[in-house]
Amino acid sequence: MKGAGFAVIACALAAGAFWLGTQADHALGVGPAVAAAQGGTPTVADRANTINGNTVGEVLVNGDVVIRMRTSAGGFSAPERAQIIARRVQSWLDGPYSPYDLAVRRGAGGAAELRAAGDLIVDVNPSEASALGSTAMGLADAWRSNIQMALGVQPAPGTPLMGDGGGSGTPATGARQEPVESYGNKVVPIISVGDQTAIGAARVNGPDSKLDDVIACTQLETSFQDFVEIDIYVPVRTRGGLDRVQQVGVTGLGDLRF
Amino acid sequence: MMRVNEKLRTLTVLVVVWAFVLGMAIGPQPARAIDLGGAVGDLVKIFGIGWVVDRFSGDINDTINNVLSQHEAEIAGATKVVPILRVGEGGGTAVGAAQVQGPREKVRQCQAVAELELEFGSLRGRALLPVSTKSNLTSTIRGISGVGVSANIKFPI
Numbered sequence: 001m002k003g004a005g006f007a008v009i010a011c012a013l014a015a016g017a018f019w020l021g022t023q024a025d026h027a028l029g030v031g032p033a034v035a036a037a038q039g040g041t042p043t044v045a046d047r048a049n050t051i052n053g054n055t056v057g058e059v060l061v062n063g064d065v066v067i068r069m070r071t072s073a074g075g076f077s078a079p080e081r082a083q084i085i086a087r088r089v090q091s092w093l094d095g096p097y098s099p100y101d102l103a104v105r106r107g108a109g110g111a112a113e114l115r116a117a118g119d120l121i122v123d124v125n126p127s128e129a130s131a132l133g134s135t136a137m138g139l140a141d142a143w144r145s146n147i148q149m150a151l152g153v154q155p156a157p158g159t160p161l162m163g164d165g166g167g168s169g170t171p172a173t174g175a176r177q178e179p180v181e182s183y184g185n186k187v188v189p190i191i192s193v194g195d196q197t198a199i200g201a202a203r204v205n206g207p208d209s210k211l212d213d214v215i216a217c218t219q220l221e222t223s224f225q226d227f228v229e230i231d232i233y234v235p236v237r238t239r240g241g242l243d244r245v246q247q248v249g250v251t252g253l254g255d256l257r258f
Numbered sequence: 259m260m261r262v263n264e265k266l267r268t269l270t271v272l273v274v275v276w277a278f279v280l281g282m283a284i285g286p287q288p289a290r291a292i293d294l295g296g297a298v299g300d301l302v303k304i305f306g307i308g309w310v311v312d313r314f315s316g317d318i319n320d321t322i323n324n325v326l327s328q329h330e331a332e333i334a335g336a337t338k339v340v341p342i343l344r345v346g347e348g349g350g351t352a353v354g355a356a357q358v359q360g361p362r363e364k365v366r367q368c369q370a371v372a373e374l375e376l377e378f379g380s381l382r383g384r385a386l387l388p389v390s391t392k393s394n395l396t397s398t399i400r401g402i403s404g405v406g407v408s409a410n411i412k413f414p415i
Contacts (some may be wrong), residue, residue: 010270014277016360021281051330065332113338142334149335152362193329203385205406222325224318224411227298232322232357232409233330240333249359249406254383 010196011228040112042093042151046086048079059089061150071128085122089147092116099151103141112136114144116153146248184208190217190233191240203252206245213237213245307413308341308352315339315355322357322409333408336365342386345374345395354412358388360405371407372399386410 045060049068057079059067067085069078076084092101101117112124112135122143129139185205189198202217216239220232235248302310311318319339326332337359341352357373367390374385374397388402 006266009271013270013274017274017278018281021278027301051327064334064336066334117329146334149361201383203383218331220325220329220331222321224314224321225298227302227414228318229412229414230318230322230409231412232325233407234329242329244331244333246334247360247404249408251387251406252383252385253410254381 009132044086044090044093046079046082048082055079059086061089061093061147062152064146064150066146066150067122069128071124071125071126073128088119089116092119092121096134099148099153102144102147104144105135106137110136112140114140124173142246149247182208184211186211186214186233187252188214188216188255189239190219193218193220193240193242195240201254202233203254204248205251206235206248210245210247214248215239217250218242302413306352307354310343310413311339311352311355311411318355318411319357333359335360336362337408338365338368339411340368340370340388341392342371342373343392343395345372345397345399356386356388356407356410356411356412358405359408360402362389364402364405368402368405370395372401 042062043060047058047060049056049058051258054070055078057069057077058065059069061080065070067082069081069085072078073081085238097117103115105113105115107113107123110126112129114121114124122140124136124140126136129136133236167186181203184207185203187201187203190200191198192204198216199219204214204217206214214235214237216236218234218236218240220234222230222232224230233250235250237243237245298310298314301313315338319337322339323332323337337357339355339357342354342356343351344353352370353373358365358368358371360368368388369390370388372385372387372389372390372395374387376383376385386407387399388405388407389395389399390402
C-alpha cells in the first residue's frame, strides 16, 4: 500500500518535472526545433513539385520559393535545372555577398540572364517566360526580386547591369542597402478570378515601377474551418488573370452603396 | 530500512531529473490545426475575434498561401495574419483579420491592420493600414511602408 502511494507520488513528480522541462525549453529556446530555425546564413534548397499535373523544379531561399522552373532545357529536366541553380545560389551566398549583387542582363536570342557578382545564376529562356505570360527580362527581374526579398531586403529597382568580368558596383558584404525608389498608390478594380466585371475597387501600394504594371486586383475566395470567409487579393497585369505583380499590396477597399 | 528509503529517494530524484531532461529535449509540441467542425464560430462568440486570430493565425496564413500556390500566384516575401482594429475605438477590439505581405523584417514588425472607414456620397471605402502597434490607433496613424494587405479574413457573426 505504502509502495503504491510512493509510486503515484513519484509519477506525479516525474510528470511535473517533464512539464517543467518543456516550459524551460520553450522559455530558454534551447530545444532542437528552435535551434534549427535560427542561424544567420541563408539556407538554399531545391525540390521537385507538381503543379496542375506538371512537374516543376523549385529553388528555395530561407524557405521561400524564389525560382520555379517549368521547362526543360539543355537536356536537363525542370527539377534538375532547379538543382543546378540552387547550387549556384548557394555558392554565391557562401562567400561575402550583398543581396544587391544580383543583376539582370539581356542574353542572346531574347533570353535574359540573372547574375550574382558577375557569375551566372540562371539563364531565362523566352519559352520559360511565355509559360507565365511574361518576358525573359521580366521573369529574370521577378526572380531577382524574389531572392532579394527572401534575403530580407527590399528589392532594388534598376540595379546596374554587370559586365561579364564580374565585380559589382556594390560592396561585397552582407550589409544592408535601402533602395531609393519611391512608393505610390493607385486605385484599380477588383475582379473575380476568370471574370471581367468589377465587383469593387482596391487601393494598391507599391514601388512606382511595379504599380505601372498593375491594372486590377483579382479576388479569390476560400474559407477556413467552414466558418471564416477569406477574400484573397492578387494585384495582376491582366483583368481576371493571376499573373501577380510582386511587392504590391492592398491598402484600401471600396465599393458602391446602393 | 534506512538504506531502502535512501535508495528510493535516489531513484525518485533520478526519475524526476530524467523526466525534466526529457521534457527539455522534446520541447513543447507545435500547435496544429484541429478540425473543430464549425466550432470556430462558437470560439469567436466566447473568446472574441482577437483570440481566434491569435490562436489560428498560422493555420489561416497557410490556408491562404496554399490557395495561392494552387493558382501559381504565390507571394514572394513574408506573410502573416494579424487582427484588423478599427481606428478611433481605442484599439484592442478586433473586427476581423488580414493577411499582410512584404519584406520579412517589416512583416515581423506588423502587429495589426488599422481600419479607417471613409464615405464619399454613395462611395464607401475602408483604408487598411498595416501598423506596428495595437494601441493608440488614431486617424493620424501611418502604415508600415512596403507592407500591404493580401487577404481580408471575415468572421460572419
